[in-house]
Amino acid sequence: MKRIFRLSCAFYFLIGITSVMLGALLPVILPHYQRSYSDGGTLLFLQFIGFLAGVLISPALSAGVGRKRLLLIALTAITLAYAVMGTLPAWGLMVLMTVFVGFGSGIIESSIGAFTIEFAEEQKAVAMTKLDVYFGVGSMLLPALASLYIYLGVWNLSFYTVALSTFILLLFWMRMPADSSAHLHQDQVKTDQTETPAKPKYQSGQFKVLSIFVLFFFVYMGIELGMMNFLPSILIESIGISDSAASLSVTFFWGAITIGRLFVGRMAESMSYAPFLIGSTIASMLLIIALALFSSPIMMYVLIFGVGFCISGLFSIALVFANTLMPGMVERTTSTLIAAGGIGGSVLQYLIGWSMDHWSVRPTLWIFALFALVLLISIVLVQQLRTGNAAVRAGMESKY
Missing domain, CATH: 1.20.1250.20 (MFS general substrate transporter like domains)
Known part of the structure; x- marks a missing residue:
């Protein structure tokens, strides 16, 4: 469980990074594409539309493929999206990749949050607070790295750096055993089917x-x-x-x-x-x-x-x-x-x-x-x- 929680912290560190990536690079992205602040707002809007889609669809996908595979899908989406964005593609493709980043981030936040609450037992609040701290650390460090890359005139390396880091996390997650939450999930489904408790109002x-x-x-x-x-x-x-x-x-x-x-x-x-x-x-x-x-x-x-x-x-x-x-x-x-x-x-x-x-x-x-x-x-x-x-x-x- 300690190993799983450490990886959970790494997941939250990652989504802390994805949440600030565009904002940190917006001052150089918009001039590069000759776009306005309204276009930047649209880009951020679409990332969070992708995020919401990931959050909303995550429970259904988790029930179908399991959390381990679902998180592999999310990590793959983020890795590929940032790798493509690092090439500074056409604006339309840049927008599409932003949606994929948001989608993967939404899956990670909802899945890891639910997983932590299930397995933290009496220490749920403490565990969730620790995850939030790692989210904050990721959100804090990425702009500093982006600032260095901007200063060196290689700001697109920010995308490649995060893509590589996400890929490494993907490799670690692939080495985990089959979704350890599967049995609990199945038990919960059986309980719901047999007891059918009244829905609170x-x-x-x-x-x-x-x-x-x-x-x-x-x-x-x-x-x-x-x-x-x-x-x-x-x-x-x-x-x-x-x-x-x-x-x-x-x-x-x-x-x-x-x-x-x-x-x-x-x-x-x-x-x-x-x-x-x-x-x-x-x-x-x-x-x-x-x-x-x-x-x-x-x-x-x-x-x-x-x-x-x-x-x-x-x-x-x-x-x-x-x-x-x-x-x-x-x-x-x-x-x-x-x-x-x-x-x-x-x-x-x-x-x-x-x-x-x-x-x-x-x-x-x-x-x-x-x-x-x-x-x-x-x-x-x-x-x-x-x-x-x-x-x-x-x-x-x-x-x-």
Whole structure:
């Protein structure tokens, strides 16, 4: 199991890399193909459409071919796609390969996440946190490597480097024994067929809470992915730094997220979830506003680090908070909110790319600040509903 978990960490490290690859290289990809920021937003949008397709189809494919073969398919797709992208093919083929990368990444994230939850037993939260840290490390290191390649004038080697790394991971995974989760999967199918338990349903008041959290995750992923993929372009446009230096901003951003994730769990438990989320969203909004007001390179890098640190716990803690408010619905709630985040990440990145083309950098940063305000309002509304429901229950109990 230790060997499998180490490989699981390597898988998450890989999808951390794939999630930031395009953003780190966007400042050099777009001029090479003579494309606009809107085209860059479209490219990122299509990658996340591929990602969502991978997430949604993964359970069915896993049931048909098993997790081991499914992950081999995902690794093969990513390896071949990046190998082709390294040749800098025609724009249409570049777009198609981006979809394949997203598809493989979606399969990996959903499959490895489910696998870890099944086998981690009492240490599920700890195991998932470790995976997230490796995701952050991958997201942090790739921009630094891309920055070096850009500086050396060989930025297309970024694609070849990741293709080679993915191929090596594929070889390690091929040496694993047949899908060790197969027996558990078969047992679960038999249980479902014999017991046919009643499908849980949301209570009437829970739909309001769920709807608000759907909005929260939709907008949050717009912030995280939008900042991750457009930070280099924002810095180039606003303060005129070099492409290689701008690419390092993503390393700062993900370095802060990775560091933050080492502490946010304990912080949220000590403060309780709602105050933690409210404080994090307020701090994030203020730091993003400061990004729109300052033009000093050093200050902007400090603020980028601060934004990354403040948003580092929003996704995981909001997910835990949502499930505590809707007990007994963990699987449905989690999948719904992750899907909402994936859709929001793709749609809002398209909006950000359009804004960069038509309104330039400063208005785009104000859009990010508006997104953070929406997150704040969402948590406040959830807390009000929670308080109101508690008051109603207390009033009803006092009558008896």
